[in-house]
Amino acid sequence: MKVGFSAGGDPVRCGVVRSASEQDIRNSFINCSKGEAKRLPVPRNLATQPWEDLDFLGWHDPQAPERSYLVAELAGDLTGIALRIATQKRGLMHTNICSLCLTAHSGNGVSMMTARKTGEQGRLGNSAGLYVCTDLACSLYLRGKKTPVNGSRIEESLSEAEQVARLHTKLSGFFTALSAPVSR
Numbered sequence: 068m069k070v071g072f073s074a075g076g077d078p079v080r081c082g083v084v085r086s087a088s089e090q091d092i093r094n095s096f097i098n099c100s101k102g103e104a105k106r107l108p109v110p111r112n113l114a115t116q117p118w119e120d121l122d123f124l125g126w127h128d129p130q131a132p133e134r135s136y137l138v139a140e141l142a143g144d145l146t147g148i149a150l151r152i153a154t155q156k157r158g159l160m161h162t163n164i165c166s167l168c169l170t171a172h173s174g175n176g177v178s179m180m181t182a183r184k185t186g187e188q189g190r191l192g193n194s195a196g197l198y199v200c201t202d203l204a205c206s207l208y209l210r211g212k213k214t215p216v217n218g219s220r221i222e223e224s225l226s227e228a229e230q231v232a233r234l235h236t237k238l239s240g241f242f243t244a245l246s247a248p249v250s251r
């Protein structure tokens with residue numbers, strides 16, 4: 068499914084991510100150097116990912132869990148971003164809602180993840196952030212294929228397809244924010 072999105076320029080379209088090779092994924096990163104993209108840990112189980120249910124592929128660096136990666140299909144191109152999880156310590160009483168899939172998790176189930184902006188803005192140290200499910204399994208929560216351990220899905224009147232469309236719009240917006248100049 069494809070969703071139109073416009074932020075004052077050409078429409079950016081975001082769709083369910085297609086199956087991708089390790090090299091496709093490494094080539095897709097827009098906010099890290101070629102050297103970093105070459106070294107970053109791409110999941111070894113690409114062949115068994117549930118691609119048809121994934122709005123994006125997200126994973127953590129097993130050696131450095133504060134580093135995470137997200138690859139989505141944007142305007143027909145595979146586009147990857149490197150993210151960092153802001154340090155946080157939250158009790159189980161504390162609940163946050165993922166901004167992409169609107170799943171509520173207690174404790175550290177939702178994290179603020181920041182991504183360096185692309186190009187000159189990134190070199191100047193600017194970044195953009197997103198509250199997102201720490202395990203990056205939003206696509207599966209949304210489709211009822213995964214149940215939050217300490218959390219719940221908000222009851223919504225929107226259909227699953229509409230919720231998927233909303234996720235794509237929000238994700239497109241985040242990618243757009245990464246390449247947007249800083250507003251003054």
Ligand SMILES: [Zn+2]
Pocket residue numbers: 165166167168169170199200204205206208
């Ligand atoms: Zn989520």
